[in-house]
Amino acid sequence: MQEELFTKIVDMDEEGSIKLAKEYLESGGNPQKLLEVCRNAMGVIGDKFEKGEYFLSELILGGEIFGSIMEFTLPHIKEGESEKLGKIVLGTVKDDIHNIGKDIFKAFVEAAGFEVIDIGVDVPEEEFVKQVKEHKPDIIGMSCLITAGISSMKRTVEAIKAAGITDAKIIIGGGRVDEEVRQLAGADAWADDAAKGVRLCKEL
Numbered sequence: 001m002q003e004e005l006f007t008k009i010v011d012m013d014e015e016g017s018i019k020l021a022k023e024y025l026e027s028g029g030n031p032q033k034l035l036e037v038c039r040n041a042m043g044v045i046g047d048k049f050e051k052g053e054y055f056l057s058e059l060i061l062g063g064e065i066f067g068s069i070m071e072f073t074l075p076h077i078k079e080g081e082s083e084k085l086g087k088i089v090l091g092t093v094k095d096d097i098h099n100i101g102k103d104i105f106k107a108f109v110e111a112a113g114f115e116v117i118d119i120g121v122d123v124p125e126e127e128f129v130k131q132v133k134e135h136k137p138d139i140i141g142m143s144c145l146i147t148a149g150i151s152s153m154k155r156t157v158e159a160i161k162a163a164g165i166t167d168a169k170i171i172i173g174g175g176r177v178d179e180e181v182r183q184l185a186g187a188d189a190w191a192d193d194a195a196k197g198v199r200l201c202k203e204l
């Protein structure tokens with residue numbers, strides 16, 4: 001399945017990839033593996049976009065294919081533990097509208113037993129602060145896929161600290177995030193995949 005699905009997504013075969021993904025799940029396939037294949041295919045679509053081989057229309061269609069597959073795959077991941085491990089306020093930072101990675105991390109961390117308050121995408125720093133004050137989470141999660149989002153993350157962390165919120169741990173994630181960005185943003189932890197993010201949330 002994996003190679004065939006990967007190729008169908010990269011080739012923009014929407015109908016074929018959705019059909020194959022459904023068949024895989026119906027035959028008892030692993031939902032996490034399925035999402036991993038999709039994510040790898042999105043990486044190739046992104047690379048092709050960068051090289052000028054694909055255009056914005058392909059980026060959009062790729063996102064739609066992944067979105068459709070995610071819709072019927074995430075409920076399979078949600079069948080998880082019920083004991084609550086803590087609360088997370090999660091959003092994609094200002095100037096970034098990518099939601100797929102955030103939504104996958106949300107499903108993973110909910111399945112692991114965390115309560116998640118999802119505050120959406122393109123979230124300004126003042127909205128993060130407002131939501132954190134209201135919900136008093138144990139952890140604040142920020143997603144970021146574009147370079148422009150790095151300064152948004154830094155500003156958001158600064159705004160959270162300036163508001164006197166020091167007890168919630170901050171974890172950042174997404175394709176643009178690494179140890180250097182974590183240090184720059186002043187976050188406590190970073191993860192570039194959902195499973196690693198869940199492990200870190202349990203440790204924080």
Ligand code: B12
Pocket residue numbers: 039042043044045046047049050056059060061062063064066067095096097098099100101102104105141142143144145146147148171172173174175176190191192193194195197198
């Ligand atoms: C699909 C897509 C889009 C779709 C988004 C659809 C959607 N609903 O999200 C659309 C078409 C809207 C889009 C728009 C744009 N995009 Co775009 N997009 C992509 C693409 C191909 C896939 C993104 C994706 O969904 N990946 C799959 C997910 C599952 O991976 P992930 O996000 O990394 O998430 C995983 C982990 O990181 C982690 N995680 C994610 N968040 C969090 C949070 C926490 C707290 C934790 C712990 C973990 C965690 O868990 C996830 C599962 O393991 C990427 C290519 C790529 N390599 O990522 C480009 C990419 C991100 N886009 C890019 C660009 C340039 C753009 C545009 C500027 C294009 C344009 N000219 O308009 C706009 C930006 C709009 C904006 N202001 O945000 C660039 C960014 C380059 C850069 N350095 O800034 C990329 C890298 C493509 C490229 N190679 O050039 N895009």
